[in-house]
Amino acid sequence: MTTLTQGRDTGTGTGTGRPVITAWSAVSPYGIGRGAYAEGLRERRGTVTGLGPEHGPTPDGVGCVVPGFGVREVLGRKGTRSMDRVTGLAVTAAGALLDDAERNRAVGTGEGAAFALGTTTGSAQSMMDFTRDSLTGDQPFFVDPARFPNTVMNCAAGQSAIWYRLKGPNATIAGGRTAGLHALNYARRLLGSGRARTVLCGAAEEFSPARAWLEHHCADGTAAAPPLGEGCAMLLVEPHAPDDPGQPVLAEVLAVELGVVLHGDTRPALVACLRSALRRAGVAPDRVTAVARSGAPGREGRGEAEAVREVLGAADAADVTPTTLIGDTGAAAAAFQAAALLSYAADRPAGPVGRVGVITSVDRSGSVGCALLGLR
Structure with missing residues (x-):
């Protein structure tokens, strides 16, 4: 719940x-x-x-x-x-x-x-x-x-x-x-x-x-x-200022969803966040091209991975989770995940129109969340 x-x-x-x-x-x-x-x-x-x-x-x-x-x-x-x-x-x-x-x-x-x-x-x-x-x-x-x-x-x-x-x-x-x-x-x-x-x-x-x-x-x-x-x-x-040609848009913030785990199981809480974010943004799961997880250790991390597979498993999205490379950055993790998605998109400027990147995050305090970025 x-x-x-x-x-x-x-x-x-x-x-x-x-x-x-x-x-x-x-x-x-x-x-x-x-x-x-x-x-x-x-x-x-x-x-x-x-x-x-x-x-x-x-x-x-x-x-x-x-x-x-x-x-x-x-x-x-x-x-x-x-x-x-x-x-x-x-x-x-x-x-x-x-x-x-x-x-x-x-x-x-x-x-x-x-x-x-x-x-x-x-x-x-x-x-x-x-x-x-x-x-x-x-x-x-x-x-x-x-x-x-x-x-x-x-x-x-x-x-x-x-x-x-x-x-x-x-x-x-x-x-x-x-x-x-x-x-x-x-x-x-x-x-x-x-x-x-x-x-x-x-x-x-x-x-x-x-x-x-x-x-x-x-x-x-x-x-x-x-x-x-x-x-x-x-x-x-x-x-967003569409009339300003000098505005260098790197990504659009499509949705941010936050949740709280009440009974110890991270997976259903994050599943609810992901599905709500996709619905609010009007994005089908198959449009997701990259996912950056928080990579938390222990049961929270396992629940996070299971939730991503359940909601986005068919999307065949690239995994750009930075934790294995830069370590557990704690409170800075989600911000580094956003930067990883922006870096991924910058290296692939010829990608499909309408591609979406997903950030997921879980914490042992019971806080979970996700964000959807429309990558340019």
Whole structure:
């Protein structure tokens, strides 16, 4: 049994038709930028690596981390003294998108430019470090006040807005692996209600000892989990403007459906989401040309795979799930899946008209969801 939270695919208040994705970028275990991520996926290059002492003690000593990423090395020394890793990843990804084309910064910043970021808790490492300092210091208040903002889950979104002058609504949405879908749905609603002109929409997750040990102790032990990954993927979402020949439409957001598992079985909940999304978008299953699953470990992942087979099994769609290559990126997973679909479509510009990509996501918290993208 599932309880579904569904939104209507209505026209936007500042444009016509469904919203579209016009740009994207990523900070991933392949490096910084859209090109690095697309090339890594194209080559099917794995990113698992042994971890150095800078990553701290972890259960297995391996992970899929952004190579050579240091906040101050990448963003400079000004304004980064107390910035934690997940904030640095989000700020870097937003900057990479805005700098990728002159148009991106023109439409993606300033008045009416919103920011929606998916997360799980923000930075578990920052929370634990701050709490530890309050317990081990000579006095509980002998902590670094500059690091307190890192303990709040909306720190990364707030810093991104400050860095790039994003003056529209600013939201952080917690949802585990489905967080990126929640952020995309929120972006769709902001545009549909006319509360934003454009939305920078994405999700971020950091690799840290705290997260590694939390995941280690939460594992159900029934299946080998992929190594942990990290990064941030960012999309520029805006109303479709058919009269604007300069709008570089990469994909149309056809539908986003979110659900909740009530009795422990992921498969029927995701089946309901997929069928509802296809119905709302007016898309037959045989039009689906690519699917990107979250690739969650354990029973959730098995339920996800079964649901995709049940609803889309006859579609013979390409599997572009990135988890086996970049690891379990947690809250950033759905955003990286969207980027994988966009990269797949860009490599096949001569594909059939009307092709559709599907994102599916499940989380052990009981959250499930899917999105349909009309790929150009």
